[in-house]
Amino acid sequence: MQLKLNGIWLMLIMLTGVFSLLFLWFTLFPGRVNPEIGQYFSARQISQGRDYVQGMRLVFIGGFITQTVFLLWLVFGGRAVALSRWIQQFTGGGLVSYVLFFLVLWLLLRLINLPFDLFGSYYWQHHWRFSTQPLGNWWLDYFKSAGLEVVLSAVGVALLFWIMGRWSNAWWLVGAIFLSLWLVVQSYLWPVLVSPLFNRFEPTKDPAVLAMVDELSQKAQLPVDRVLVMDASQRTTKANAYFTGLGGTRRIVLYDNLLADYPADEVRAVVAHEMAHWRQGHIAKGLGMGVLGNFIIWGLLFMTLKTTIPTISAIPRYGQYPPYTWAVIVLFLTLISFTANPLMNHFSRNMEFEADRVAVRLTGDAPAAERLQVRLAAKNLSDVAPPAFIEWFSYSHPPAPARIRAIQQAAE
Template sequence: MTAKAGIVWTLLIITAGLMSLAFIFFSLFPGKVPDVAWQYFSPDNAERARQYQQAMRLAGILAFLAQVAVLVGLVTSTRATAWSDAALHITGVRYYMALVIYFVLIWLLLKVVALPFNFYSSFIVQHQWGFSTQNLASWWLDYLKGGILELVLSGTGVLLLFWATGRWPHTWWAVAALFLSGWLFISTFLWPLLVAPLFNRFQPITEGPVKTMVAQLAGRAGLRIEEVLVMDASRRTTKANAYFTGLGTSKRIVLYDNLLEDYPLDEVEAVIAHEMAHWQRGHIFRGLLWGVLANFLLLGLLYAVLRITFTYDIARPGPYPPHLLVAMLLFLQLVSFLGQPAQNAISRRYETEADWVALELTANPGAMIRLHVDLAQKNLGDIAPPAFITWLAASHPSPLERIINVESWRKYNTKNMD
């Protein structure tokens, strides 16, 4: 490793470490909730939400730090190389077979390290706070299905990536970014058709007031809505939500059955209008374009760092040795974490825009405010998280910020009507 490489890796690790420590600090000591929040929420609800979110945040950041620590330990010791050599020896120097064995070994190690944190946050905490309706067997079934899917897809990606390093030794990063960008579009199209049904059942919305409302909103938005589906979310959780997914002919709006059962019609209308706004403004497509840019930037930086870190290994003919996988994973973990503020800033902007468009479609700010209050109370959303946590990790504006935006919309439109 060159001195320049040492500086780069040290900066990445120290920066990620400091940001993680700040995240932990603000999770433990979130500060005072603004007084304006008490117009909409009770202090008891705010405190309960912060306790729940604290547990979830700490589990997430500790899982990240544990995986990074394992990868750093492998990179800075001889284990990564020794395990790679052992895989090559076992397979009789059959490169791709050894790469598969090595990848599965590293993947299993990282899954084992993260498992206690995942189990705590997605099973124990959810039961403690009365959200989960899953039994242990159901949780494990979901975990195993998701793990197998991840193993197959990521394993295929690793094989193609290392093959590309041998086929295009100086431009593999661009080829990989191009392929990954194409896969982003393909997977976005296929996910609601092939993957989501592995975990939930989806039914078209039945005739009635909600379906009529969808048709009316679609007419106002100038959209042709092919599918609005209801998901059996209550099999796993008491939380309510909705989302817009898919691309092209696979686009659809998905509503949790909990939402339809537990929320009044005007609040459901606000949710559907918000999801239609994502559709109307092309947020998924625009997000994919940002993803394409991020792919090229991330993989280009990865190639540059590998060149100054493993000069000899990269200069040899043929694909990269398997042990470089660990350094690649460490780099991608660190840079993805450091890139969260930019990614989440874009997401929050889209969510704010969708709220604004939804208000234009429904002209019912009162329902939108009640929706944000009810969602925050029932889902224990942090009413006003610390600014640092919002900057680093929040994909949506806080409930209080969204309510304040609705009030601004109401004042603006009231003033214009006068």
């Protein structure tokens, strides 16, 4: 039985193909560097950043294309239907057949992506002397994340197909509500339940950092009592910081190597930037946009499945959708998340610009913020001169020169 290619599929496949080819082209041929960038970065830093990032981009697009081609072959080549029928015969049908189909597909996709994961997050990081993690620890992290993913996903898939059988015409709305609630719950629980599985977090005891945080929090009129230090140096030499959580689980997290390797005024600029995200409500705004996009995607998914999968009324209790529906859903979500990248990253970059501007007003120290951007980009081997398409499509944070210009404007 062949599944139907409707207009939504054709549009998604066409956009995915165009974006993939453009991404690959500009990864291989990034073009010339604007000479103005030379006032902040040496030719060697620019070249090394491009070489490192080119490898990471090839891993990303190679893994994505491989997975997508496999899913297209599986779904529209009839293999998913055949596997679904065999599993139903083997299990006798029922909810277990859906969970088993999910597990088989999950394992196949994991195996397909494993070479890309291993090369990008272990070999390439060691090659550039970023990773400090032994191979055994890398595998331990890999299996922990895989185990967490398969358990949560299996529960989600079982719940999804139960909902699809219970509300045959409104399952997309019920599913969108459930997932939106999960996004909110996850924002509360992830920092305190999941993140500690991979890293150790301890409240900072440095009196200078505490005094600096207290000063900035008073200026921002924000109570901050959770500034945590993460043992990032156990895995990487890269320095970073981030803001996470909602309500009582909100926290600013600083990498230990940031505190060890960067001067106090630049650490202050980092804390001010993360506090600015807090002050401007960026996590709540991002969550709100995620919930809105979630409803749109579920609605599109409902319309797509309705015209892709033939109605099957012979499946008791679980509605008209057979187990291979999960492969169709995974393909749909893979394509739509890829093609929606530019929109999501546009909002993210705007939030980063806003946080930079607010941070400069909090610290009153634009030069330190500028030096921070230069030092972070140089040490992390960022591509400071990305092709316009690459920046538009995949950059969640603006490149360093753009952030420096925004900081200078905010200080005027």
